[in-house]
Amino acid sequence: MPADPLHSAGPSQRPSTNASSGGVRTSAVEVRRSARRRRTVSAYREGDRTVVLIPARMSEAEERRWVGVMLDKLAAQESRQLLGDAELVQRAERLSAQFFGGRALPSSVRWVTNQNTRWGSCTPSEGSIRLSHRLQGMPEYVVDYVLVHELAHLLVPGHGPEFWRLLEAYPKTERARGYLEGVVAADRLPYRPVPSGG
Numbered sequence: 398m399p400a401d402p403l404h405s406a407g408p409s410q411r412p413s414t415n416a417s418s419g420g421v422r423t424s425a426v427e428v429r430r431s432a433r434r435r436r437t438v439s440a441y442r443e444g445d446r447t448v449v450l451i452p453a454r455m456s457e458a459e460e461r462r463w464v465g466v467m468l469d470k471l472a473a474q475e476s477r478q479l480l481g482d483a484e485l486v487q488r489a490e491r492l493s494a495q496f497f498g499g500r501a502l503p504s505s506v507r508w509v510t511n512q513n514t515r516w517g518s519c520t521p522s523e524g525s526i527r528l529s530h531r532l533q534g535m536p537e538y539v540v541d542y543v544l545v546h547e548l549a550h551l552l553v554p555g556h557g558p559e560f561w562r563l564l565e566a567y568p569k570t571e572r573a574r575g576y577l578e579g580v581v582a583a584d585r586l587p588y589r590p591v592p593s594g595g
Contacts, residue, residue, distance in 0.1 A: 426464060430455070440467035447471060473534040482507040489526065489544050496566040501548035508533065516577060517543040519550040526551075535576070542573030 425446040430453040440449045449467050451460060485506040493501040504524035512518060512529040519526050526547040532540050549563040564570050 426468070428460060428464060438463045438467060440471055442471065469536055472536050485528065485544070488541070489548060492541060492545050493548050496545055497548060497552065497563070501551040503548065503551060506544070517547045519547040521551050521554050524551060535580075538569045539573045539576050542567060542570060542577075545570075 426449060427443075427446055428449050428451060430451055432453045434450060434452040436452065438449065438451050440447055442448075447468060449464050451463055455463070485508070486503070489503055489506045490499075493499055493503075502524070503519075503526045506526045506528070508530050509527045510530045512527065513531070515529060516532055517526065517528045526544070528540070528543055528547075532543060545567045546564060549560055553560040553563060567573075
């Protein structure tokens with residue numbers, strides 16, 4: 398198993414973006430093209446669907462990419478607004494029931510601001526789980542993966558074969574690990590300002 402991205406987050410230097418469409422709770426996406434819209438793309442929720450507004454000249458490939466970007470943005474905004482510590486506890490209980498038969502029961506789950514090199518941590522002897530505030534705003538499947546990862550530590554400390562077998566139960570493990578590895582890689586890229594003019 399490759400290095401664990403949960404324990405190699407690196408310091409956060411600047412925000413990064415990812416164009417995947419996980420964590421979306423809507424049943425339909427409606428794309429509206431506008432000849433007046435030149436560059437901007439926007440999206441909003443309308444009942445149980447998401448409306449994405451794009452320029453009429455966009456290709457189908459650009460449309461697909463921007464729909465994914467906007468769905469992730471909306472999910473991130475909703476995740477930031479909805480997930481407090483109480484909701485994290487409820488979410489952890491639901492994930493434990495779903496993937497571990499309810500055997501991993503944390504005594505506490507909370508956001509912390511002092512974890513800049515880890516996405517999450519667990520103290521099995523206390524049953525406490527802490528998630529880095531840097532996860533706030535990431536797609537739900539990523540937050541869920543970190544919670545499942547830390548819940549698994551309540552059952553198996555360390556990162557041996559038994560631990561990774563437990564994580565196989567979560568179907569988006571590889572996707573979430575790839576997302577987190579991408580965030581880490583983006584943080585390590587040197588910042589190059591875009592030249593102005595021409």
